Amino acid sequence: AQSVTQPDIHITVSEGASLELRCNYSYGATPYLFWYVQSPGQGLQLLLKYFSGDTLVQGIKGFEAEFKRSQSSFNLRKPSVHWSDAAEYFCAVGEGYSTLTFGKGTMLLVSP
């Protein structure tokens, strides 16, 4: 069965600093990988997704993620964090007609 691990429950980053959120997946084939963001009181919004091709994927709001098959990872990055990025971030994996499996989430706190 597919699974997703987000090792960090919460991370605090200073505004303007770089960010990396970790995601590891367990899946037999090449998965489809996603990052979603949930702002306080809101539903989830898709940041980016990977399904094939270039392993570095660009998303909205200045985020990017890199698929590394050898490490079974799909880490989310942003070069300079803004206070408005404070939210909970979810990594998800799926394949074909399967439903998505979500990680448990990483809460990002941005300090002034």
Next chain:
Amino acid sequence: EAQVTQNPRYLITVTGKKLTVTCSQNMNHEYMSWYRQDPGLGLRQIYYSMNVEVTDKGDVPEGYKVSRKEKRNFPLILESPSPNQTSLYFCASSLHTGALETQYFGPGTRLLVL
């Protein structure tokens, strides 16, 4: 505006009192699903529907029912709510079935069962 709406947004009820949470999308999406979100557990899928009159269980279906009589609506029914169903519920939809499809989420319904 393309959106997924849920009602109510907040609900307090008592054990055993049947309730329905509605979900509606205006994007003509085929696929709809329900998730619950609990602290430390992330999102877990309750039920999903690939089209009208086609529904199937997700990872945590116990205690829930759904129906899909119309393409735009996918209500979640709790016949006899219990305190362990206190949670934040999200409805989501996508154009077609498939993991590659972008899912669009509703704003969530926070349910407290006393």
